[in-house]
Amino acid sequence: MSSSLPADTTRPSADPRVIRQWALGFLVLGIALRLIRWLLRYPLWHDEAFVAVNFISRGYRDLAGPLDYLQVCPILFLWAELTVVKLLGYNEWTLRLFPTLCAIGGLVLFDRLAKRSLPGWGYPIAVGFMAVAYSPIRHGNEVKSYATDLLAATAVLLLAVLWLKEPHRSRRLWQLAVVAPIALAGSLTAVFVVGGVGLALLPSVWKTRSRRVWTAFVGVGVSSALTFLALFHFHLATAQSEWLRTEYLIPYWSNAFPPLSEGVLATLIWLVRIHAGNLLAYPIGGDDGGSVLTLIAVAVGLLALLRGKRYALAALLALPFALNLLAAALGRYPYGGEARIAQHLAPAVCLLAGLGVSRLIGLCRSDRRAVRLRLLTVGVILLIGAGNLIQAVSSPYHMISAARDREFARWFWPEQSRSAELACLKADLGLEFEPKQWITGISASYLCNQAIYAPDRAADPSDDRPLRYVLFQVDSYSSPLDSPGFRDWFDGEARRHRFERIDSFVVNADRGEKEWKVGRYWVVEFLPEAIAEKVIAQDPRTIPQR
Numbered sequence: 001m002s003s004s005l006p007a008d009t010t011r012p013s014a015d016p017r018v019i020r021q022w023a024l025g026f027l028v029l030g031i032a033l034r035l036i037r038w039l040l041r042y043p044l045w046h047d048e049a050f051v052a053v054n055f056i057s058r059g060y061r062d063l064a065g066p067l068d069y070l071q072v073c074p075i076l077f078l079w080a081e082l083t084v085v086k087l088l089g090y091n092e093w094t095l096r097l098f099p100t101l102c103a104i105g106g107l108v109l110f111d112r113l114a115k116r117s118l119p120g121w122g123y124p125i126a127v128g129f130m131a132v133a134y135s136p137i138r139h140g141n142e143v144k145s146y147a148t149d150l151l152a153a154t155a156v157l158l159l160a161v162l163w164l165k166e167p168h169r170s171r172r173l174w175q176l177a178v179v180a181p182i183a184l185a186g187s188l189t190a191v192f193v194v195g196g197v198g199l200a201l202l203p204s205v206w207k208t209r210s211r212r213v214w215t216a217f218v219g220v221g222v223s224s225a226l227t228f229l230a231l232f233h234f235h236l237a238t239a240q241s242e243w244l245r246t247e248y249l250i251p252y253w254s255n256a257f258p259p260l261s262e263g264v265l266a267t268l269i270w271l272v273r274i275h276a277g278n279l280l281a282y283p284i285g286g287d288d289g290g291s292v293l294t295l296i297a298v299a300v301g302l303l304a305l306l307r308g309k310r311y312a313l314a315a316l317l318a319l320p321f322a323l324n325l326l327a328a329a330l331g332r333y334p335y336g337g338e339a340r341i342a343q344h345l346a347p348a349v350c351l352l353a354g355l356g357v358s359r360l361i362g363l364c365r366s367d368r369r370a371v372r373l374r375l376l377t378v379g380v381i382l383l384i385g386a387g388n389l390i391q392a393v394s395s396p397y398h399m400i401s402a403a404r405d406r407e408f409a410r411w412f413w414p415e416q417s418r419s420a421e422l423a424c425l426k427a428d429l430g431l432e433f434e435p436k437q438w439i440t441g442i443s444a445s446y447l448c449n450q451a452i453y454a455p456d457r458a459a460d461p462s463d464d465r466p467l468r469y470v471l472f473q474v475d476s477y478s479s480p481l482d483s484p485g486f487r488d489w490f491d492g493e494a495r496r497h498r499f500e501r502i503d504s505f506v507v508n509a510d511r512g513e514k515e516w517k518v519g520r521y522w523v524v525e526f527l528p529e530a531i532a533e534k535v536i537a538q539d540p541r542t543i544p545q546r
Helices: 016-039 046-055 075-088 092-117 122-132 134-141 146-165 171-186 190-208 211-236 239-252 264-275 292-307 311-329 339-362 367-394 400-418 443-453 484-496
Strands: 421-424 467-474 498-507 519-527
Touching (some): 092 146, 092 339, 146 171, 146 190, 146 339, 171 211, 292 339, 400 421, 400 443
Antiparallel strands (some): 498 519
């Protein structure tokens, strides 16, 4: 089965050099947008901090166990992140370096995928969509596995397309047998793409009647199946994972699961709403029908493949959607809802949308109008890219509360350590007097900012400096000062050192933020005996009440 597509119907005839130049230009633009966002060193927002906190003191073996803050992440992503942190230190740049490289790598591979899949102007338009779309840029620069989702999906699709171009050779299938397990280890959602590719290639493999091809194809299936079963047991077949699915995943993403119990009509309406929403927000889009134009382009692109009898390619791009939808129907993984959890579908969306737009332009009877529409499309892509750049520079944060958290931490930790020996009771001494607040919430941001901005703690504290101990409180939880554990710790310290005072600092208070975004720093100060004797005698102090 030949994998070539019918000639592009966009008129006039496209100069391959011009097409390649535009594709290259969009590729460079996309790389620049991803690098600039990384260089801006955004403050970590709480969703990133939930993952990033696991790299502060854990080792490789520790990352193989249940993660802090109830996170579930692909093991290869975790190990890659920890390696970077160990080599280069712990800060916003190093934490985001691996995801950013994956985002750039995914875009480069997508350029190759589009070049080998789409004819004419569909190629640069698809690359342009991927290059400037908001979700692959923003989520490709986060301490989450979204960038590896896109990279893994693109790599698997590319190898499948390359094999379709030479179906009687087994080399690409053997490569896929190696890449598919790596993709599964680096991306939880790669299973939809790997499974879709296997189903899509099966008819073409059958037609070859080649023992070598069949052996390689079975190799893909065996390596993928064994890897998936091992990872499923490792990541998902646990009590914590099942609790997260029932108590968090399904309730939080309730709108991203099909309402099968409400009947056929409700499910059909849901399907239209999901596909016209954030799922297809490329190059722009959103909820409430914001992506309806992309939906039309995707439908036209899919129809073009079917009319051109490119059934294998159509199946490659459509089956990951179908498997993801099936998982949603079974309550295992959401379908749509937000583009960030569907980055594995982004390559298929951009390919189909790019092809669809080029086909729609090709319907014009006037060559001059076709040229104008093509220039308009290019102009829109460039305008979207410029808008993303302006937004990133003018608002270098995802949440203003995260920016305030970091701004305070940058001041607090160096300032408090100038005139005292400073220690965080949770991070440095392992004491937590309100355990529930260390399971979820803004406390993860506190720990990450403390690890980044607190000066290194002295191995031998000086006897001629005050001792300051920091307790953190999320305002939606009880004060740690009211807990019996704190009282016991305080009494023990008071027997060895002279109690001086307790100060408090509040971040994000009176800013219209929810309680779980408001953080309170308690600073308990003691004077060592060496300097307490030099202080003028005072009346005994008591612990101030909250």
